[in-house]
Amino acid sequence: MENKQELIQRLKEQIIKQLKLEDKKPEDIGDHDPLFVEGLGLDSIDALELIVLLQQEYNIKLKNAEEGQDVFRSIDTMADYILEHSAS
């Protein structure tokens, strides 16, 4: 598995592609920026797309919807979740 910084970079590229954030570049997204409302300004449909992305690209299923609030707080928290669940 790649290191966390490489994973963060890949996640940013995948999120831009999957969520059609064509006006954004990976460097526009801070590792700790909030993904929803302020920050990247994602909405509830985007949250569903992030769940699909986790499943499609990392074969990780969220255990429940509430878990998403913590997992999708930022790119950094997403990367931590992926590293933790890929290792198990």
Next chain:
Amino acid sequence: MQITSAVIVREGSVVKDASVVFRSTETGSAFLNAAYEALEVLYPRFYKMDLLSKTGTIAADVLLKQRTDLEQWRPEDTGMVLSNRNASIEADVQYLEASKAYPSPALFVYTLPNIVIGEISIRYKFKGENAFFISETFDADWMHWYVADLMQRNLLKVCICGWIDVVDERPEACLFLVEQAPSATGHHFTAENLRSIYNKDYGK
């Protein structure tokens, strides 16, 4: 009742009140993205939309950009009535194709034609009556009757109505701004004027 403004998106052009405001040799999505940039539409949700909603967002933006009195329109008095031939076929096919791997929620939400009304209404905070009709061709008589009825019954004071369709990645829109208040400019709101504006050829 007056048609106070009209916007046509067709054959690589965006035309407002008979003046070409954007022209490009690009087609489909590339044309809409180029129009978005050139016309400074400035609405970040644009890139997430399907082609039908992108077309509607650009047409509505051009239709309303110069209006300084938008804030004075009561949301409940402002509505939309649109029509087309192909419903949301482009988004439907895209969703079907994507679903062979993983169903995409972001594609699924555009698999109804009236979503374009929702996108425009969210942006401008319109809360009035709305409807989306399917017909073979632009039915000016029906559009006139339906919108005039809403206005005569005071259900709407302002209405964006017209035709918006995308098939084979070819966007086409003709949106009319119809207002109940008397106006010194524009055309009388009649089926004949709707038809005449819709049918005007602005070349390629």
